[in-house]
Amino acid sequence: MHSSLRLGIDLGGSKIEILALQGSQERLRRRCPTPQGDYPATLAAICSLVEECERELGMQGSVGIGIPGTRSPDHGRIKNANSTCLIGQDLAGDLEQRLQRPIRLANDADCFALSEASDGAGAGAASVFGVILGTGVGGGIVIHGRLLAGPNAIAGEWGHNPLPWRQPADDRPMRCYCGLDDCIETFLSGTGWAARSGLGLDAGAIALEASQGVPAAQQALARYAEQLARSLASVINVLDPEVIVLGGGLSNIGALYSLVPALLSPHVFSDQVNTRLVPARHGDSSGVRGAAWLWP
């Protein structure tokens, strides 16, 4: 007997990727550039990827899609998206109409968390906090294999809390695009870190120089690790997840997995910190895998 086909779509700012899963077996993967600022063309591109996949595999699948934003529980249209042509659109409804089937849609950080909790670095854990450290800072929470979804559809969005336990070394206040000052994202995103370090380098270059022993870059990395530890500690105090999985470009900085756990303790309300901090197993593929996992 064939197990059913699940299609996952990762709608990113620069590319749209589709993955066909049968069981946990990858059958097919395709991608195309994201039409820039053009909602109808974006819809058409998604639909032709689905049609192409199904034609090639000779069967129909369920469709899940991860987006850089959230479907509002109030009106069903997209909010909080950095691909602004999506904002206010009924993406799920429009795709359901064109593809003639129900669509499940989730935030891309939620898809990441679901993928890593299902068969990734957090597999088998009762509770997983999946964290994206990239151009933005996002997160998703999976409890007993299911995404936590609240009435505002923002579970895990720790990036727009303020950096906790502020210290003089934390740098000057900085306005976040969300309108508030000193959001965690303004410290821990790649662009935020690069801007605050004042080294005139991007995040990847700072990480490289730190690994080569350049003192200024090492200092910037030490400060980053300390701010990340403080920010995660405040999440641990509320959620107490069994595993924290890091994804996004900055999760590739190997030093974080030795530096950060040692820095959690002063801020976690416990004599010992048993939380595991691990890198993502599926890396950049987690978005598209998690989208497929939106259907059980």
Ligand SMILES: [Zn+2]
């Ligand atoms: Zn913010």
